[in-house]
Amino acid sequence: MNERNLGDVVLEVKGISLSFGAIRVLNNISFNVRKGEIRSIIGPNGAGKSSMLNVINGVYHPQEGSITYRGETRQQMKVHHAAAQGIARTFQNIALFKGMSTLDNIMTGRNLKIKSNLLWQAIYWGKAQREEIEHRRKVEEIIDFLEIQEIRKTPVGRLPYGMQKRVELGRALAAEPDLLLLDEPMAGMNVEEKEDMCRFVLDINDEFGTTIVLIEHDMGVVMDLSDRVVVLDYGRQLADGAPDEVRSNQAVIDAYLGVSH
Amino acid sequence: MLYREAGEFKSTYQADQAILTIRQDRWFMWAMLAFAFLVIPLISSEYWLGTILLPFLILALAALGLNVLTGYAGQLSLGTGGFMATGAFAAYKLATAFPELHIVVVILLAGLLTAGVGILFGIPSLRIKGFYLAVATLASQFFLIWMFNKFGWFTNYSASGVISAPPMSVFGDAFVTGPYATAEAKYLFTLSLVVLFALMTKNLVRSNIGREWMAVRDMDIAAEIIGIKMLSTKLKAFAYSSFLCGISGALWAFVYTGSVEPLAFDVNRSFQILFMIIIGGLGSIMGAFLGAAFIVLLPIFLSNAPHWIGLNIPVDLISHIEFMVFGVLIIFFLIVEPHGLARLWQLLKEKLRLWPFPY
Numbered sequence: 001m002n003e004r005n006l007g008d009v010v011l012e013v014k015g016i017s018l019s020f021g022a023i024r025v026l027n028n029i030s031f032n033v034r035k036g037e038i039r040s041i042i043g044p045n046g047a048g049k050s051s052m053l054n055v056i057n058g059v060y061h062p063q064e065g066s067i068t069y070r071g072e073t074r075q076q077m078k079v080h081h082a083a084a085q086g087i088a089r090t091f092q093n094i095a096l097f098k099g100m101s102t103l104d105n106i107m108t109g110r111n112l113k114i115k116s117n118l119l120w121q122a123i124y125w126g127k128a129q130r131e132e133i134e135h136r137r138k139v140e141e142i143i144d145f146l147e148i149q150e151i152r153k154t155p156v157g158r159l160p161y162g163m164q165k166r167v168e169l170g171r172a173l174a175a176e177p178d179l180l181l182l183d184e185p186m187a188g189m190n191v192e193e194k195e196d197m198c199r200f201v202l203d204i205n206d207e208f209g210t211t212i213v214l215i216e217h218d219m220g221v222v223m224d225l226s227d228r229v230v231v232l233d234y235g236r237q238l239a240d241g242a243p244d245e246v247r248s249n250q251a252v253i254d255a256y257l258g259v260s261h
Numbered sequence: 262m263l264y265r266e267a268g269e270f271k272s273t274y275q276a277d278q279a280i281l282t283i284r285q286d287r288w289f290m291w292a293m294l295a296f297a298f299l300v301i302p303l304i305s306s307e308y309w310l311g312t313i314l315l316p317f318l319i320l321a322l323a324a325l326g327l328n329v330l331t332g333y334a335g336q337l338s339l340g341t342g343g344f345m346a347t348g349a350f351a352a353y354k355l356a357t358a359f360p361e362l363h364i365v366v367v368i369l370l371a372g373l374l375t376a377g378v379g380i381l382f383g384i385p386s387l388r389i390k391g392f393y394l395a396v397a398t399l400a401s402q403f404f405l406i407w408m409f410n411k412f413g414w415f416t417n418y419s420a421s422g423v424i425s426a427p428p429m430s431v432f433g434d435a436f437v438t439g440p441y442a443t444a445e446a447k448y449l450f451t452l453s454l455v456v457l458f459a460l461m462t463k464n465l466v467r468s469n470i471g472r473e474w475m476a477v478r479d480m481d482i483a484a485e486i487i488g489i490k491m492l493s494t495k496l497k498a499f500a501y502s503s504f505l506c507g508i509s510g511a512l513w514a515f516v517y518t519g520s521v522e523p524l525a526f527d528v529n530r531s532f533q534i535l536f537m538i539i540i541g542g543l544g545s546i547m548g549a550f551l552g553a554a555f556i557v558l559l560p561i562f563l564s565n566a567p568h569w570i571g572l573n574i575p576v577d578l579i580s581h582i583e584f585m586v587f588g589v590l591i592i593f594f595l596i597v598e599p600h601g602l603a604r605l606w607q608l609l610k611e612k613l614r615l616w617p618f619p620y
Contacts (some may be wrong), residue, residue, distance in 0.1 A: 057486060059482070059486065079485050079486055080485070080488060080490060082486075083486060083487055083488030084488060088487065089486060091483065095480045095482065095483035096479075096480065096483070097475055097476045097478075097479035097480055097483070097484070098479050098480070099475060099478070099479050099544065100472065100475050100476070100479065104472050104475070107469075107472055108472040108473065108475075108476050108484075108487065108489075109487055111469055111472065111473055111476075111487065111488055111489055112487075112488040114469040116468075116469075118465070118470055118497060118501075121464060121465055121468035121469060121470050121471075122461045122462075122464050122465050122468075123461075123464065124464035124467070124468060128468060129275070132274075132278060132468065132469075133273075133274045133275055133278070136274045136277075136278065137274065140274075171487065172487075175487060175488070
């Protein structure tokens, strides 16, 4: 996969350091993401992978370093700015809107694209209704893509875990993101569900040209899907490179891939 | 057997996104509306219309308002009474300062003013959540009532602190406030407004803003990450909720009682409305009406029931029994279905769809 032609650098993080009080979560992390690539972040539990995603979409504000996204350099991202600029994400512990149906969850993902105001929505006529229908059409495309037609009216709280993960991916896709951050999309899934999810990730990357940053523990998945891999351990950056390079890196093997010491 | 969606196919998203997607539901709703608008005014006595159905409708509107804020947007509020009082006093000041204004304009403006006050008291919701927000809104409740008692300007310096609605008509002789108003006119006027606002609220909660409210309620961090602005979404919920509560208060003061003092909107009123939506069902339009019916109509039914079945029980004993039975029923319904009467209604419909051959 690594011989694919990758585009320009779309996201660059430089020297990111993040602390909570005395605890250093990220320590001088630098890497970039190219347009159209699948970029993985791996590392043992507590390595700072999720924190890194939170820095990228502005949930956490690093004390040091800079983030360049689409040529615009900032010290910190802001959550709303990130969303408006086409960064979407899923969560390690599913963060769906439990009381709403699958359809409504995915429709909510399109909230930034809906323009009609409160009054129009109250009347639900003309412009507002046309807009609802137009967005419903887009959402149905996503529902088709993820093969979740039969659960579209089901409240997501009643869905099994694997399905919830899929709906969450749908909600992120609904925003038509340029950069998709996936936090352990396959955690806790069986082999079949994992294979489905891998297929979706590849298809999203392939069909929509979405750039993907992926956190995943399943090494087989990471090595197969990724163009390049960053390895974190205790907030430090151990390696950065193509899957094969990372796999043969001694520091990575020692820290993570579990060779007997 | 009769109630099922088999054979009803939707070929457009518009049809699939309709409020009531099952044909029988639509018939039922039209029948209910026809009954409420045409039959009830004909068969009901003045007592029923004026002292039972009118407060039921007005409190259902307040419950609808609170349900937007608490049930849909997840912001617990104990300030409903205060917002109703704001609506009542705003309507009074408007109606006395500009006597030429039409009653509908007065009521809508009172609602808008209350929406402004609601936004003001909603600002803390960005920082505090849950019970702490409830306490903050409780402060607004006490502050608003105190303000209307304290400053004579609000009551046009009436010695008793009571405001009385001037006679106002919708058109011609159709008075809905004051001594010439008939119970039928009051009932139909209130019913029209309540149906209109219920429809508007339903439209809002099935549109983008409603989804944003529910997203904030269910998982605020995720909501923020997909681009929902916390402050404006919460303040819109406060604004719309207070708008409805304000209109409800204005109707209470003008159409139902005719004259009112701030104490009618004390904290007990806030709790009453909150109980309505908890018993009726949080996050449900139907729930607001079912809850209001439960709280307003059931006590009346209970106090009359012994008489109807021919039991001769002293009045004071009846009122004690009424309290006991009412309390037991509240506990019973909350145990049977914590999600409220609206959920029971929904479950009943789901069962009915499969009846008589459940699989």
